[in-house]
Amino acid sequence: MESQQIYLDAEQIVRALSEELLAPRDGECLVCFVDRQLTEHGCDGTRRFALHFRGIRAPRATALERTLSEKGACCCDCEIYANAYERVRGTDAEPCRGVARGSAQPCTLWRRQQRGRW
Ligand SMILES: [Zn+2]
Ligand SMILES: [Zn+2]
Structure with a gap:
């Protein structure tokens, strides 16, 4: 059971x-x-912060890596902002609007980026 350890x-x-x-x-x-x-x-x-969040707040979100990869954030945290989510216009100064405990979803400050704009 070494790997478990x-x-x-x-x-x-x-x-x-x-x-x-x-x-x-x-x-x-x-x-x-x-x-x-x-x-x-x-x-x-790396995706250390996303995975770290999952470890603390949403340990049941086991599909997180796959979900992020599908949205274009396959390898590191900043790709979440380059490829996956962007701020809803005009909300830059707002703090997080909050999500339910255990959720790995973004709050309503964020929206999915549209793919294929480049
Ligand atoms: Zn990065
Ligand atoms: Zn938020």
């Missing part, structure tokens, strides 16, 4: 990190959370 260790590390600096705010949605983290910490070329 490694998995548990990784989870503990994620938890420890989350308590220090990466905690989603109460009710904050995935997309607002990742946006805030990217602004503060930048993208490291």
